[in-house]
Amino acid sequence: MLRKVATARAFSVACGGLLIMVLMYIILLLVSQATYLNKGVIVESLKDREIQFALLLSLKTALAVAAVALLIGVPAGYALSRFNLPAKAVIDTFMDLPALISPVALGAMLLIFFNTAPGMFFQERFFPVVFDVKGIIVAQATIVVFLAIRLMKSIFDGIDPAYEMAARVLGESRAGAFFRVTLPMARSGITAAFILSWARALGEFGATVTLAGATKMKTETLPIAIYLNLSSVKIEKAVALICITIFMAFLILLVLRLLTDKGALYR
Numbered sequence: 001m002l003r004k005v006a007t008a009r010a011f012s013v014a015c016g017g018l019l020i021m022v023l024m025y026i027i028l029l030l031v032s033q034a035t036y037l038n039k040g041v042i043v044e045s046l047k048d049r050e051i052q053f054a055l056l057l058s059l060k061t062a063l064a065v066a067a068v069a070l071l072i073g074v075p076a077g078y079a080l081s082r083f084n085l086p087a088k089a090v091i092d093t094f095m096d097l098p099a100l101i102s103p104v105a106l107g108a109m110l111l112i113f114f115n116t117a118p119g120m121f122f123q124e125r126f127f128p129v130v131f132d133v134k135g136i137i138v139a140q141a142t143i144v145v146f147l148a149i150r151l152m153k154s155i156f157d158g159i160d161p162a163y164e165m166a167a168r169v170l171g172e173s174r175a176g177a178f179f180r181v182t183l184p185m186a187r188s189g190i191t192a193a194f195i196l197s198w199a200r201a202l203g204e205f206g207a208t209v210t211l212a213g214a215t216k217m218k219t220e221t222l223p224i225a226i227y228l229n230l231s232s233v234k235i236e237k238a239v240a241l242i243c244i245t246i247f248m249a250f251l252i253l254l255v256l257r258l259l260t261d262k263g264a265l266y267r
Helices: 002-036 039-047 049-082 088-100 103-113 117-125 133-157 162-169 174-185 187-203 206-211 222-231 235-262
Strands: none
Touching: 002 235, 039 049, 039 235, 049 088, 049 133, 049 174, 049 187, 049 222, 049 235, 088 133, 103 133, 103 206, 133 187, 133 206, 162 174, 174 187, 187 222, 187 235, 206 222, 222 235
């Protein structure tokens, strides 16, 4: 009996100790930024045109990407969840590829594609992508859309198909059951998926810098601005940008916590 109690305590101490170590690691990383930061630096940074530009561009592109991701992610995720597709396992695997491939490699793939005949045709007929602001949206969307599809599939998997079947028995079409039953039940999950997609787009760097480049006051998002300022040894400005990013990430996580605490993700 005593041995079991001692084992249980040792296990609890080990798990708790590791949790505290990880927590301390995060706190040390955050506190280390204070060395380069003071009230004057924060105020000056918020007035800096470059930081304002990077912040506004990041917010606009991430918002556009999150909207596109949901417009594609909701129906595609529903199809993966509900339809009896041929070679479904293969399709499912392809949906996960962008999450596993390095963002830099994905950006290089995009850069190569838009320099081929089909890619050049697209740029001539629609809009420029390579080393252009629109390239930011394309690079971010290439990663975020697949994340949204995966999130929406998980959300629809968590909703019992019996509700849709009941609606169809009562006279609804498949589309009617989706819009009147399934979609309202998934609204909290869709909101959470939108926030996560927006946050992922906001923090995207590798694919963006490879396809759209890192031009000041043109394709300069928050992550690119941090990279450029660190490269120029402007540590205080880089730290200010890092703090802005951390603050935004904290707000995003807080909103998600409030959403998930108020009810189930699928309600």
